Amino acid sequence: MADPLLRVENLVRRFGGIVATDNLSLDVARGELHAIIGPNGAGKTTLISQLTGQLLPDSGTIRFADRDITGLPAYRRSALGLARSFQITSLLLDFTALDNVALAAQAHDGHSFHFWRSARAERPLRETALAALQRVGLGSRAETLVSKLSHGEQRELELAVALATKPQLLLLDEPMAGLGITESARMVKLLQELRREVTIVLVEHDMEAVFALADRITVLVYGRVIASGAPAAIRGNEEVRRAYLGEQHVVTRHG
Incomplete structure (x- = not known):
């Protein structure tokens, strides 16, 4: 190889x-x-x-x-x-889907976590987060608390969190x-699409x-x-x- x-x-x-x-x-x-x-x-x-x-x-x-x-x-x-999603979900349950993804993008960009100034308020982070959510089919759930998402949606959100860090792998x-x-069928379909974009x-x-x-x-x-x-x-x-x-x-x- x-x-x-x-x-x-x-x-x-x-x-x-x-x-x-x-x-x-x-x-x-x-x-x-x-x-x-x-x-x-x-x-x-x-x-x-x-x-x-x-x-x-x-x-x-x-x-x-x-x-x-x-x-x-x-x-x-x-x-x-390098980005990883975990066997057991590691999401912030009391935050929205958008907040979870925006915070991941914020951390990857090298910013410290300032919870008093929400990452979602920064336009580039918000746009990155929304794009990642839309990529996994959760655009309409952006403002939903993670605790209110189904288990399948939480797994999809973990993928969005990983994608927000712009991984090569x-x-x-x-x-x-x-x-x-x-x-499971939805996840397989999503991974079939993502494999065209990332290893x-x-x-x-x-x-x-x-x-x-x-x-x-x-x-x-x-x-x-x-x-x-x-x-x-x-x-x-x-x-x-x-x-x-x-x-x-x-x-x-x-x-």
Whole structure:
């Protein structure tokens, strides 16, 4: 792969005697949607936390846009164009959807948080926030308190918050978690549209969504990469079937 946007080499992270990331290497090409799958405890969220700087590895390197970011703090990585949405929503429930997105844009632009002077009052931040909300289909919900949004709308709002930071790489940690059938279909459609604009790393348990969306899939088990490749290759990989997918999880509808 020529000039990947993200390159991870020999990453190791331990928690006491547990090796959560075991000599892990992977590349993410510019413009692709790269899914990371595996059973609970495989180390997926630990990997994402290392990519964003919430956790530092014990050894190994992370390069982003041809720059070594292994030791950079999270805010520096965000400034370079890394954005993350969380497995568990981390929104300000007593603020409006617009406020949440405007505050994210404000933080990314390097301004301190002055809650007595609302970010929404600054026209450039407001315009950025509204554009991000409209991009995820929440333009009409801009003035709604986050606590009044449905779970699916909150997941969409998290995407708007991430998009407001103008990322080169969007790291999504189980965006389908807790969604119903209709909400999941909306999220898949949204991600299909966003993949044309931004490189995406997707951690997800919904195999139907993964096989519908991914250009490539990396499979983790006990912190190790056991397979990486195109969806068809992963679907047909016997080791992956035994370790994770199982016959009942192998998706055929989308390929």
